[in-house]
Amino acid sequence: MKQLRYLFICTLALAIGAAGCGGGGQETSGEEKTPAAETPAADNSAAASDPKGIGKFKDVPLTHPLDEAMVKKGQEIAEVKCTSCHKLTEEKLVGPGWKGVTDRRTPEWIMNFVTNVDEMLDKDAEAQAMLEICMVRMPNQNLSDDDARAVLEYMRKIDGKN
Ligand code: HEC
Numbered sequence: 001m002k003q004l005r006y007l008f009i010c011t012l013a014l015a016i017g018a019a020g021c022g023g024g025g026q027e028t029s030g031e032e033k034t035p036a037a038e039t040p041a042a043d044n045s046a047a048a049s050d051p052k053g054i055g056k057f058k059d060v061p062l063t064h065p066l067d068e069a070m071v072k073k074g075q076e077i078a079e080v081k082c083t084s085c086h087k088l089t090e091e092k093l094v095g096p097g098w099k100g101v102t103d104r105r106t107p108e109w110i111m112n113f114v115t116n117v118d119e120m121l122d123k124d125a126e127a128q129a130m131l132e133i134c135m136v137r138m139p140n141q142n143l144s145d146d147d148a149r150a151v152l153e154y155m156r157k158i159d160g161k162n
Contacts, residue, residue, distance in 0.1 A: 049125045053105075054097045055112030060152070062107060065162050067153055072156030074147075082151065088158050094136055102159045107152055114141065114148045 052058060078086075085094035101110065105126075113120045113127060117140050120127040131137060143151065 033051060051106050052115075053063040053110075053112035053127070054106035054119055054124050056117035057108045057115075060107040060111055062151070062156070066157055070150045070153035071157045074150035074152070074157075077143065077147050078152055078154055081143070085138070092134070095134055095138055098155055098158055100159060102152075102161060103157050110155065111145075111148050112150050114143055114151065115145065117141075 087093050087097045088099060090097045090099045105113075109126070113124075117127075117138050121131055121137055122128075
């Protein structure tokens with residue numbers, strides 16, 4: 001029944017926030033918020049702009065060629081838990097489209113974001129910048145490490161990696 005709830009959240013989010021996450025940003029242009037994320041990190045919280053993000057994943061080895069079994073598992077997980085909010089193209093839905101995500105982010109950042117989303121949204125500058133645009137907090141999807149790794153492999157497939 002979880003899915004139903006997500007669907008509801010997404011529909012709600014779509015109704016409220018689709019334009020905001022649609023890349024235009026016109027809605028907020030009047031407010032001129034200065035996100036803390038844009039201030040150079042002088043407070044030596046190194047993690048704030050760590051390309052690996054915040055979480056336990058410090059080194060995620062990638063396989064070449066892709067592990068097709070993981071791709072398949074990742075796709076199945078994504079279709080249940082992710083694609084209600086993420087398109088596989090560059091187009092935003094509730095969250096950013098996944099196309100190109102493995103070029104924008106390191107594998108560690110993606111794994112940390114997916115498994116540690118609350119802390120990432122609270123502390124990681126890149127995650128906060130996305131939140132500013134999308135205006136919806138991605139809910140924790142409770143993926144195991146293996147599930148998250150499988151979804152990463154699926155993202156690599158979408159990005160044409162081999
Ligand atoms: C309820 C909607 C929703 C669901 C479901 C969801 N996400 Fe997200 N996701 C978001 C939003 C919104 C963002 C942008 C950050 C924010 O505002 O919280 C995001 C951002 C991301 C990012 C960063 C994208 C980038 O361009 O850097 C990744 C990776 C991601 N999500 C993976 C997942 C995975 C994997 C799942 C499924 C297990 C998932 N998401 C399910 C809403 C969702």
